[in-house]
Amino acid sequence: MTEIVVISGKGGTGKTSLTAAFAALAPAELVVADCDVDAADMHLLMQPVTVHSEPFFSGQEAFIDPLRCSNCGECEAVCRFDAILDGVDGMKIDPVACEGCGYCARVCPENAIVMSDAEVGTWQHSRTRMGSPMAHARLDIGADNSGKLVTQVRTEARKLAAEYKRDLILVDGPPGVGCPVVAALSGADYVVLVTEPTVSGIHDLRRVHELVRKFRIPCGCIINKYDLNPVKTDEIKTYLLEGGIDHLADLPYDTGFTTAMTLGRTIVETDQKHLVHTVENAWESIVHYSRSERETV
Amino acid sequence: MKIAFTATGNSLDATINARFGRTEYLLCYDTETKQLEGVDNGESVNAAHGAGPLAVQKLADLGADLLVTGNGPGEKAGSLLRNLGIKVYGGAEGLRVEEALAAFEADSLKEITL
Secondary structure, three states: OEEEEEEOOOOOOOHHHHHHHHHHHOOOOEEEEEOOOOOOOHHHHHOOEEEEEEEEEEEEEEEEOOOOOOOOOHHHHHOOOOOEEEEOOEEEEOOOOOOOOOHHHHHOOOOOEEEEEEEEEEEEEEEOOOOOEEEEEEEOOOOOOOHHHHHHHHHHHHHHHHHOOOOEEEEEOOOOOOHHHHHHHOOOOEEEEEEOOOHHHHHHHHHHHHHHHHOOOOEEEEEEOHHHOHHHHHHHHHHHHHHOOEEEEEEOOOOHHHHHHHOOOOHHHOOOHHHHHHHHHHHHHHHHHHHHHHHHO | OEEEEEEOOOOOOOEEOOOOOOOOEEEEEEOOOOEEEEEEOHHHHOOOOOHHHHHHHHHHHHOOOEEEOOOOOOHHHHHHHHHHOOEEEEOOOOOEHHHHHHHHHOOOOEEEOO
């Protein structure tokens, strides 16, 4: 099984638009996994029908038993997150403010505070409108994405791949370089870095590539909106060459991407021939490199 | 010497997991007594954050001298391992623990610079 993870470090480089386009190119061959769960939006283009959904628990939350609570206020005094509300009907926990540290439960003289696993969202098995199995998740407002949830979505994608006999998993990865990204990268076969010729685009490309290099995962790069800043694009190309990163494609800035998005379509489902062609070539290169480099590692 | 492995199961037959922090089991093989000791890493698998550092704690408890794994640890776990002086050898993912041990002894695994 080959697992391809698309990441960008910086947001707004076109990572999800491109991942969705790739998913639309080979729907019969792959499983889609949306691990960008902080702001999961791939479903807007994939329009999946959910066939299975389960709650996701992460961290803890406090609950005050009103029958035991004596309203002494000791919990309120120690809470660093101002999550204890002293209302007319007694002490209550503000579930959004509560970080689940458990300090209140520890100091409560009445043992009235119970810590329990917090349900922070759901994960799903779905089928995209193109017919691919898809693993994704939905987090409740204020809940954090985490390595745990990314690992869960990837595990579900692997199960789907085995069940539907697909040997390719395409992962829309999380942003940044932290815990969720580490969880998305470890064990992956190939990484696609999507960047843009801006100061922050290059900066974040370097940061995230440092992590990929540390994990010794072969990777390639797509320079999106390359024509916005030729000097920065050259800088990226030099970086790719020096770092041994496969140069997969240069895509121009084109409002066709936005137009397609507002119609709920991917770029390859439009009549923008030149863009479709470039994206198709990029996908072919990705599949080629992900398979060939795996054999030589 | 005690050699630790990131594995999907609790035996010499189990496969090496490419992951460090969220691997299912951490195994420790004592080259002197030829004994294998395994610990369930479920606590890390279920941690929202800090899975890597939790796994390092388990390695320290096991008294591991070095670690054989796949991709290697992330930033935080890596610096802890460096401070503990536990060397890390990567690229063993997919091998059985037994095979990974042989590969390490044959000096064919690469040390990961932490």
